[in-house]
């Protein structure tokens with residue numbers, strides 16, 4: 315057994331990065347199945363029980379916690395120690411090794427309720443330790459479950475954690491492995507899209523898996539196609555929906571309903587997120603028991619983002635966006651040794667375009683989006699986590715949950731999909747009480763978005779004076795960007811803004827704006843779009859749109875595949 319002393323944050327992150335890599339790349343991340351879990355009563359240093367009854371009772375007596383603010387201080391740490399709760403000594407040992415001294419506010423607020431058997435809907439700011447908050451008690455549930463017999467062909471999955479993105483699923487599994495350092499009998503596995511289903515099936519068969527972390531689509535695939543998987547899910551005692559509001563919104567709703575139907579009704583369910591809009595409160599009963607507790611560690615409005623993160627917005631016509639971005643980055647790089655920047659773009663193809671352009675401008679850029687293979691995404695994510703003096707251009711696959719340390723600036727280019735997404739993206743900086751900056755870059759016709767974040771401390775920034783040299787450099791860079799990237803970005807841009815009701819209402823105006831975007835990429839004529847794509851977007855015959863000549867169905871399919 316390893317008996318390392320407490321780990322520094324850096325060391326812990328390195329371990330976690332290694333684990334994330336292993337979880338996505340390895341075929342076999344097996345751990346030995348051992349029967350005894352070594353759990354027993356623990357005495358505190360002064361000979362007292364480590365079960366701090368008052369802590370548990372305090373939470374019980376505050377019922378209902380509904381909409382009550384658990385704690386409003388800006389500090390993300392509480393004064394409560396982990397050993398004040400009846401947790402496995404082996405978990406406590408791992409916590410010491412991880413270097414966690416006291417609980418975070420959300421951990422302190424939720425743990426007693428969870429240990430009492432309650433279902434939880436918990437809201438806490440970004441980067442404040444929600445993952446550990448749901449993993450620690452989940453591990454307790456595994457410990458309390460009788461070990462599966464060796465000849466059980468379909469050993470039960472006890473804890474099912476559902477995350478909206480692959481990166482997040484791997485990260486949660488890696489964090490679980492840190493907490494399970496001294497629980498060699500408990501196995502964690504991830505099932506995510508972008509990897510081969512049979513590989514996962516073999517791993518699920520071969521290696522212990524009391525805790526499964528999954529993305530919704532792939533989980534559904536296993537329910538439908540993996541033999542014995544549905545039986546294993548009938549053993550679930552704890553279901554966790556991480557980034558719950560996102561999982562319960564329309565994009566994932568059907569898969570989540572299917573998943574909920576596949577696990578027993580008799581279970582405990584935890585929903586965690588940094589944002590819980592009212593609509594989600596209305597529908598959370600699809601997953602939670604009626605008597606669930608809503609633990610809110612966030613003050614509405616200004617409290618939803620971190621005080622130490624300065625938030626600014628800039629309004630400028632589209633033709634200035636790339637030069638403004640370049641100027642902003644150059645200034646940030648000059649002012650911040652070891653800068654680490656994340657730029658969020660509206661779609662995968664716009665992300666590729668921006669990354670391509672910034673690369674041409676000799677900046678140290680990486681890109682992550684859904685069109686990249688999973689192995690690439692994992693490698694880049696790992697590199698960004700460890701590096702300094704680096705810029706990550708990304709789509710919303712990195713918006714939620716991803717824990718990159720020391721991000722100094724988050725830039726959001728164009729309209730965020732909603733207020734919640736704005737908060738989650740911004741939350742990639744200022745984690746664990748650190749400082750950070752956020753800049754939202756909008757065109758004048760996107761300014762309406764600001765009304766949805768008017769209660770947040772976001773202030774208008776004046777536009778920096780035009781640097782003609784920088785403008786020239788950007789224009790030159792744009793000429794070097796591949797035409798196919800520009801075409802794909804144009805089409806994706808149209809698709810994204812077509813889904814924004816306020817803008818899409820007037821399709822003629824929408825196409826005018828898209829053509830403005832096309833000009834901002836240095837194109838004098840907007841790219842032509844295949845007729846069937848226009849049909850799907852509902853943009854056939856809109857003035858200003860160019861139809862790709864001679865596209866029949868077959869041709870279009872071939873063309874799309876090559877993108």
Ligand SMILES: Nc1ncnc2c1ncn2[C@@H]1O[C@H](COP(=O)(O)OP(=O)(O)OP(=O)(O)O)[C@@H](O)[C@H]1O
Nearest residue numbers: 414416417418440441442443444445446588715717
């Ligand atoms: N008690 C603790 N003390 C110190 N660090 C902690 C503690 N608990 C968790 N952490 C660390 O805090 C960081 C942020 O945690 P985590 O990623 O779970 O945040 P989160 O609240 O889920 O954020 P998001 O809303 O962005 O998903 C992680 O690096 C994690 O290891």
